[in-house]
Amino acid sequence: MRSIFISVFSLLSAFTYAQTNFITKNLPYPELIPVLVNDSLYGYCDSELELHLLPVYESAELFEEDFNFQIFHVNKPEIVKYGSAEYAWVKRHGERYRINKKGELVYKYDKADFKTGETIVQLFKNSTTHTIDKVDDTTLFQHIKNNQTGQIVFPDDQSIQEFKEKNKTFIEEGIRLVYYPKSPEIPYTYFSNEQTLLQGIKNKETGEILLKARYANIEECYNKPLRVHQYPLFIAYRGDLDKYIYVGLNGKEYVLYSAEIE
Numbered sequence: 001m002r003s004i005f006i007s008v009f010s011l012l013s014a015f016t017y018a019q020t021n022f023i024t025k026n027l028p029y030p031e032l033i034p035v036l037v038n039d040s041l042y043g044y045c046d047s048e049l050e051l052h053l054l055p056v057y058e059s060a061e062l063f064e065e066d067f068n069f070q071i072f073h074v075n076k077p078e079i080v081k082y083g084s085a086e087y088a089w090v091k092r093h094g095e096r097y098r099i100n101k102k103g104e105l106v107y108k109y110d111k112a113d114f115k116t117g118e119t120i121v122q123l124f125k126n127s128t129t130h131t132i133d134k135v136d137d138t139t140l141f142q143h144i145k146n147n148q149t150g151q152i153v154f155p156d157d158q159s160i161q162e163f164k165e166k167n168k169t170f171i172e173e174g175i176r177l178v179y180y181p182k183s184p185e186i187p188y189t190y191f192s193n194e195q196t197l198l199q200g201i202k203n204k205e206t207g208e209i210l211l212k213a214r215y216a217n218i219e220e221c222y223n224k225p226l227r228v229h230q231y232p233l234f235i236a237y238r239g240d241l242d243k244y245i246y247v248g249l250n251g252k253e254y255v256l257y258s259a260e261i262e
Contacts, residue, residue, distance in 0.1 A: 027230050028231075031046065033062070036254065037256045037261070038258060039255075042059060045256065047252075049252070051261055053103040058091040058094070059090065065140065067178050068083065069083020069084075070083065070139065073175075080138060080140055084140070086101065092105065116174045117176060119178055128184075130147065131145055132144060133145040180225060183225070183227075188203060190202075190234070198216060199213050216236075219234060221233040234247055
């Protein structure tokens with residue numbers, strides 16, 4: 001009986017490893033990941049914790065699209081480019097900035113640069129056949145591709161015109177419009193421990209616990225409709241540090257200390 005149990009356990013372990021490995025390969029880590037250094041300031045490192053941008057920020061986010069910068073939602077068209085994935089939000093000296101991948105402050109947040117209004121997310125009904133090909137740097141509109149035909153179905157001149165006419169009232173009111181297909185979901189989500197109320201990550205299909213509950217709060221960086229790229233990361237609040245940190249689905253915490261920096 002014991003040998004049968006061991007065999008079954010081994011098969012389950014192999015399946016779990018294969019599944020995790022599959023998800024990791026299909027959700028690659030970003031080039032630059034915010035990392036907490038010396039429990040104080042944030043810099044940016046790669047997935048192997050090699051530091052690339054010095055820790056000078058009070059907070060730091062991923063380099064990814066911010067659709068607040070979409071052409072219909074800004075008062076200055078020239079700032080649309082700062083909404084692309086070449087830039088990230090950080091806080092330095094109490095002010096909010098977009099930085100480039102060299103760590104340079106390129107745009108300081110100004111409320112007056114943006115129209116008021118909420119987001120409208122428009123999904124394709126048959127989202128399984130459509131994916132985001134790229135994001136247009138001059139408009140921050142998503143180029144949506146039909147995987148069956150290989151054709152870009154939005155935005156071309158005709159689809160933009162239809163988009164403007166259909167959403168004229170919303171545009172005039174300053175509402176930003178995000179035209180978006182759903183991304184394929186992975187089966188991981190967070191869960192709460194009933195006794196400690198701390199959170200971890202589990203497979204919602206099998207119930208298997210991937211990472212034990214040890215964080216006060218978790219925000220997933222995958223299965224998010226407003227993210228073009230889905231990452232095998234989550235943002236977690238660590239009570240002992242009183243800080244938010246990035247954590248990989250493999251359990252790696254993006255935290256560094258001086259002794260670990262070469």
